[in-house]
Each structure stands twice: as C-alpha cells, then as structure tokens.
Amino acid sequence: MIVLPPPPRYPPTGQQHGLPPGTPMPMIETNNVLTNPSGPEYQFLVGEGLYVLKEDLHIATPPPHPSEIPISNPNPLSTTPQPATAGTKLTLLNLDVSPFAPGVLRTGTRSEGTQSSGQEHTDEGQSSTDPRESSSDAGRISSVDVAGFKTPVFGESNALLAPAPQKDPTKRRKPKNNLTKSNSSFISRVIHHDSFNKRLQDRPRDGLFAFVNINRAFQWLDLSSPTKAEYLTKILFTKAHCLCHDVNRVTKSPTHIDLIMGFSTGEIIWWEPVTQRYTRLNKNGIINGSPVSHIEWIPGSEHLFLAAHMDGTLVVYDKEKEDVVFVPEDDGSKPNSRTSADTSRASRPNYSTQIHVQKSVHSKNQKTNPVAVWKLSNHRINAFAFSPDNRHLAVVSEDGTLRILDFLEEKLLDLYYSYYGGFTCVCWSPDGKYVVTGGQDDLISIWCPSESPALIARGQGHHSWVTSVAFDPWRCDEHSYRFGSVGEDRRICLWDFSVGMLHRPRAASVRQRGSISSRPGAPPLVGSNSDESGRLRSDSDLSTATTGNGDGKDKVLPHPVAPRATTAMLPPVLSKIVDNDVLCWLGFTPDAILTSCKNGHIRTWTRPTELAQQLEEA
Structure with missing residues (x-):
C-alpha cells in the first residue's frame, strides 16, 4: 500500500501573499542583502547631471505566519482573503536636524526626508516615564514657529487635552510594556542586533536612520553604518501587516524616539525603539476595525x-x-456636526459638501481615545499630507476626491475630483503654495487651492497607477519646483515646473462636455465662464466655494472636473524604469534619491557629484 506524502506546509509560490507570480515562497527567515550593481542600466541622466545607483539593499521578505496558511481551493477563480499589504515604505530620521527647520530650499537647510488579536498582556495600555535630554512644557508645545509666524497646535484651545503636569519636567513619557519580554499574541518575534547598544553609541549623530515595513515584518536600520544590511531591531507580527509608520520630529533625541505604526487589522503600536518599549492602541479594533492606510504625528504635538x-x-x-x-x-x-435638524439625513450624510464630525476635538469627553473622529467618505482614504504652515490637511481618497481641510477648525474648505479613478498619493510643495497628487488615471495633477481654476497642470509620463509623489526640497526655490513620482509601471519620473512657463490650451473653440470621470453627485460642467485668455474657469474658488443651507452650516461646492482640452500638460524631465517590481515609495536626501519596491529592494541613486557637494555646503 502506497502512502502519499503530506501536502506542503506553505503554498509553493508566494503569489497569494503579495509576491510576484512564480516567486518561490521563502521557507525560512533570510537576511537582508546589500549589493552594488553597475552598468548603464543603473544610471539616468537629467539636466543637472548623471544619477548613479550606489547600492541596492534588499529587505528580506518574511515567510507567512503558520496561522496565515490559505485554505486550499481547487476553484481557479476563487480568491482567499489576505491581510492588506503596502509594499516597502520608509521613514527617514536624522537626529541632528532641527524639527522646525524651514523647508524652502535650493540653498536652504536640510530636511529629514519624506514622508509613504488575541489574548494580550494585561498592562499594554499603560505608560511610564523616562529621563530625557530636553523638556518642553510638560509634554506639549504650545505653538510652532513656521516661516516666521506662530501656528497654533491642534486642540490647543481645549484645556482638557493638556497633559497632566509632571513632578519632574525633565522626564519624557514612554510606553510601559517591554517589547522583548512581551507575551502578546500580536507579536511573533523580536530580534536585536548582538551589539545593539554599542552600535547606537558609536554611530555619527548626523547619520540617517530608516524604519522599514515589509509584509508582517518591521525593521530599524542604520543607513550610516558600513554594515547597513544588518538591522538594529526586527519585529515579526502575527497575521497583521504594518502598512504605515511615522516618527515624531518634536520628541526625537539620541535617547528617545517616538514611532507609531498602523496595521492591516486597524490596530496601532506606539513604539520607543531605543528602550524597546511599546503600547498598543485601538486594540482589537475597539475604536475602528478597518485597516490603517496612513498615519502621521500632528505637527507640533508630542x-x-x-x-x-x-x-x-x-x-x-x-x-x-x-x-x-x-x-x-x-x-x-x-x-x-449633526444637529437635531439633520436627524432625517443623519444616516446618509453628504460627504461631497461637508465632513461629518463624529467627535470634535472640542468635546468635553477627552479622558479616553479617540480625541477626534471625522468621517469624510464611505470609500478608502489612501493618503493625507499636512501643509508646511501646519494649518491645512490635503486628503485623497479612492472615490477620486482631493479634500482640503482646515484641520484646526475641523472644516472642509475645498473638494476637487480626479480626471478618472481614485487618487493614491499627495504632497505639498515646500512653500505650501501647491498640492501634487497621483492617481489611478496614470496622471500627476498640480493644484493651487488659492487660485481659480485650482488645477494648474497635469503631468503625463507614467504608464500605470502612480503610487508615491514627493518634492525634492533641495531643488526648489521661489520660482521653480522639482518633484518626483513612482508608479506600478516600475518607473520613476522627475518633473520641473514653473507656473510662468505653463501654457494652457485655448478652449474657446472646444465644445464643453462632461468628463468621463463624472460620477453621481459631481456637478456637471455647466455655469462656467471664460477669462481673458479664453480658458474655462469654474465659478467656485476658496472665497466662494461655500454656501449656507439655512441651518448654520457651510457646504462646500465641489469643483467640476477640468477637461483635458483646457488643462496644461506637463512632460517629465525624466521617465525611466529603475526596478524589476512595482515601486511604492520615493524619498529625497541631500545627496541621493531613494526608491523602494514591493519586493523589498531599497535603491539609493546618488546625485551628480558637483550638485551633491553644493547641497552639502548649503
């Protein structure tokens, strides 16, 4: 009698777990690999000079947790639910840079980088205190000095949000739970470098840290180390995938770093990597059970x-x-917010005209989380970005909308539609004048919310969805701007624009018609007028985009979709395939451009030598 061998423990390929088709599923945990490819295919030429690939750091993709084994199904059309995956994204941190350094630049100061269940331990929600290098108003800064003027901090007017005074103001609060000794079922393994403390003491203060997520793993890297492939800390989670993370620039010091992570289960971890302590928030989705797509510290808040x-x-x-x-x-x-006059419409709020404040920052109930809750849409929010003056918030969603919010006042200021499909990424220019978005229409859109029409230009250079956009602050000044974008076409595009050089097509002879992206609820393209240059202009702008509805509320009129015939088209100064897999993140440093892909490759492209020297000296 012949006995068949048991089926494999893991599927033979990693396609079900977000890896490219045909990729073998790793059976064991592997180490990061650092290589230095060379050749003409690993360089690209732009106007300022030649960019060359310096190194390729491949972050090891962890095997799935045994509890993630998919159930075999012979139906080839069936799909098995899997945790959401965001690819490989980085948070860069330089401890030697002031958190309030201005961000305007070709010869400006440096920036720190860009921004991409079960039974638990009983005291995971507590916090304790630890000595810190500097103090700031009992855990909070009252205002932020940006571009020479004071910007209020979110929630400053609500005294209930002020932290309790501490006996020793030189101590900084930190999480209470020990990560390495945790018995939480949410965390699978924690691995430290053998000489963890020595490497932290010996590294240069101005060196660059990187925090990296890939599937259910999260790594802390020292990019200033010659052995940067060796992680300082590696955390493996059970089932949950880390989708986003951010470092608090206000509280950072050589002895303290506040980092937050958002997960596919909706849970959030506040982690202090120096002392290896953590706290779990929104545990088991007690506040919101949907995945966290983007997370950031509120500017000026500790x-x-x-x-x-x-x-x-x-x-x-x-x-x-x-x-x-x-x-x-x-x-x-x-x-x-909802009022008694809204009860008939409470179950179906109109998200195209206002935000629905489910809990205000001014609420008297501030003893527990959440501090504030704003419902913007019934569709997924893909990304958001705070303006450089820390007053406004740009939010992009799967429903194809760009919302400009006054998050200090919890108000919707403006709403714009994409040409087609959803918006996937967003960023502000260093001076706060422009907003750049990328989307599923393969286009880059440049917006100026203070002007009418707000859409300045569209950029056409990608062949698939755009996944990340970021300004290069070292190549921007008062008159011209440089930003980059990456997409699912494995392509990086660099864009230069100056508003005075953009020319809109004349639309006087173009028959006006609705865009293919018009969706239910979007106003048709009627009621527009023409300015002296012959281009179509919407009747609504920042000053006239709201209307009263008789109940004390202001409703925003969504701006119509600008047709392509009336919009300036911006070509990229560079468009090149730079990886073998889908790109998902882009960042700029004084001496390089960094890209990452979903397969875990982080590539560093050094700037032209003369340009890098100029930026280092600036």
Whole structure:
C-alpha cells in the first residue's frame, strides 16, 4: 500500500501573499542583502547631471505566519482573503536636524526626508516615564514657529487635552510594556542586533536612520553604518501587516524616539525603539476595525497623531490615553456636526459638501481615545499630507476626491475630483503654495487651492497607477519646483515646473462636455465662464466655494472636473524604469534619491557629484 506524502506546509509560490507570480515562497527567515550593481542600466541622466545607483539593499521578505496558511481551493477563480499589504515604505530620521527647520530650499537647510488579536498582556495600555535630554512644557508645545509666524497646535484651545503636569519636567513619557519580554499574541518575534547598544553609541549623530515595513515584518536600520544590511531591531507580527509608520520630529533625541505604526487589522503600536518599549492602541479594533492606510504625528504635538482608516474615517489618537468603545457624539455647536435638524439625513450624510464630525476635538469627553473622529467618505482614504504652515490637511481618497481641510477648525474648505479613478498619493510643495497628487488615471495633477481654476497642470509620463509623489526640497526655490513620482509601471519620473512657463490650451473653440470621470453627485460642467485668455474657469474658488443651507452650516461646492482640452500638460524631465517590481515609495536626501519596491529592494541613486557637494555646503 502506497502512502502519499503530506501536502506542503506553505503554498509553493508566494503569489497569494503579495509576491510576484512564480516567486518561490521563502521557507525560512533570510537576511537582508546589500549589493552594488553597475552598468548603464543603473544610471539616468537629467539636466543637472548623471544619477548613479550606489547600492541596492534588499529587505528580506518574511515567510507567512503558520496561522496565515490559505485554505486550499481547487476553484481557479476563487480568491482567499489576505491581510492588506503596502509594499516597502520608509521613514527617514536624522537626529541632528532641527524639527522646525524651514523647508524652502535650493540653498536652504536640510530636511529629514519624506514622508509613504488575541489574548494580550494585561498592562499594554499603560505608560511610564523616562529621563530625557530636553523638556518642553510638560509634554506639549504650545505653538510652532513656521516661516516666521506662530501656528497654533491642534486642540490647543481645549484645556482638557493638556497633559497632566509632571513632578519632574525633565522626564519624557514612554510606553510601559517591554517589547522583548512581551507575551502578546500580536507579536511573533523580536530580534536585536548582538551589539545593539554599542552600535547606537558609536554611530555619527548626523547619520540617517530608516524604519522599514515589509509584509508582517518591521525593521530599524542604520543607513550610516558600513554594515547597513544588518538591522538594529526586527519585529515579526502575527497575521497583521504594518502598512504605515511615522516618527515624531518634536520628541526625537539620541535617547528617545517616538514611532507609531498602523496595521492591516486597524490596530496601532506606539513604539520607543531605543528602550524597546511599546503600547498598543485601538486594540482589537475597539475604536475602528478597518485597516490603517496612513498615519502621521500632528505637527507640533508630542502626543497626538492622525490615522486614516480604510472606511473613510480620520481618527485623532493620544498615545498616552486608554481606548474605549467609540460611540459617535452629537454636538450641535460644531458647524460640520449633526444637529437635531439633520436627524432625517443623519444616516446618509453628504460627504461631497461637508465632513461629518463624529467627535470634535472640542468635546468635553477627552479622558479616553479617540480625541477626534471625522468621517469624510464611505470609500478608502489612501493618503493625507499636512501643509508646511501646519494649518491645512490635503486628503485623497479612492472615490477620486482631493479634500482640503482646515484641520484646526475641523472644516472642509475645498473638494476637487480626479480626471478618472481614485487618487493614491499627495504632497505639498515646500512653500505650501501647491498640492501634487497621483492617481489611478496614470496622471500627476498640480493644484493651487488659492487660485481659480485650482488645477494648474497635469503631468503625463507614467504608464500605470502612480503610487508615491514627493518634492525634492533641495531643488526648489521661489520660482521653480522639482518633484518626483513612482508608479506600478516600475518607473520613476522627475518633473520641473514653473507656473510662468505653463501654457494652457485655448478652449474657446472646444465644445464643453462632461468628463468621463463624472460620477453621481459631481456637478456637471455647466455655469462656467471664460477669462481673458479664453480658458474655462469654474465659478467656485476658496472665497466662494461655500454656501449656507439655512441651518448654520457651510457646504462646500465641489469643483467640476477640468477637461483635458483646457488643462496644461506637463512632460517629465525624466521617465525611466529603475526596478524589476512595482515601486511604492520615493524619498529625497541631500545627496541621493531613494526608491523602494514591493519586493523589498531599497535603491539609493546618488546625485551628480558637483550638485551633491553644493547641497552639502548649503
């Protein structure tokens, strides 16, 4: 009698786990690999000179946790639900850079980089204190000095959000739970470098740290080390995939780093990597159970951060507060909240005209998380970005909308539509004048919210969805701008634009018609007028984009979709395939451009030698 061997423990290929088709599934954990490819295919030429690939750091993709084994199904058309995956994204940190350094630049100062379940330990929600290098108003900064003027901090007017005074103001709060000794089922393994403490002491202060996620793994790297492939810390999670993360530039010091991570389960971890302590927030989705697509610390705050959930909700959390089951509040004092007159429409709020404030930052109930909750849409929020003056928030969604919010006042200021499909990424120019978005229409869109029409130009250079956009602050000045983008076409595009050089097509002879991206609820392209140059202009702008509805609320009129015939088209100064897999992140440093792909490759492209020297000296 012949006995058949047991089936393999893991599927033979990694396609079900987000790897390219045909890629063998790794059976064991592997180490990071650093290579130095050379040749003409690993360089690209731009106007300022030749960019050359310096190194390719391949972050090891962890095998799936045994509990993630998919159920075999002979139906080839079936799909097996898997945790959401965001590819490989980085958060760069330089401890030697001031958190309030200005971001305007060709000869400006340096920036720190760009921005991409079960039974638990009983005290995972607590916090403790630890000595710190400097103090700042009992854990909070009252205002931020940006471009020479003071910007209020979010929630500053609500005294209930002020942290309790500490006996010793030189101590900084930190998470209480020990990561290496945790018995949480959420964390599978934690691996430290053998000489962890020595490497932290011996490294240069101005060296660059990188925090990297790939599937269910998260790594802390020292990019200033000659052995940068060796991680300082590697965390493996159970089932959950880390989708986004951010470092608090306000609280950073050689002895303290506050980092937050958002997961595919909706949970959030506040981690202090120097002391290896952590706290879990939104545990088991107690506040919001949908995955966290984007997360950032609120500018100027030491303890508040903003998380975008995939159900279309923005939630403000406090790293030091306990979580409770969230029940939306009715606060008639807020212009964008529900009132008694809205009860008939409460179940179906109009997200195209206002935001739905389910809990205001001015609420009297601030003993627990969440601090504030804003429902923007029923569709996934893909990304958001804070303006350089820390007053406005740009949010892009799967429903193809760009929203400009005054997050200090919790108000929707403007709403714009994509040409087609959803928006996937967004960033502000260093001077705060322009917003750049990328989307599923393979286009780059440049917006100026203070002008009408707001759409300045569209950039056409990608052959698939755009996944990340970022300005190069070292190549921007008062008159011209440089930004980059990467996409699922494995291509990097670099763009130069100056508003005075953009020419819109004359549309006087073009028959006006609706765009193919018009969707239910979007206003048709009627009621527009023409300016002296013959181009179509919307009637609504920042000053006239709201209208009263008789109940004390202001509703925003969405701007119509600008047809291609009336929009300037911007060609890239560079368009080149630079990887073998889908690109998902882009960042700029004084001496290089960094890209990452979903397969874990982080590539560093050095700037032209003369240009790099000029930027280092600036």
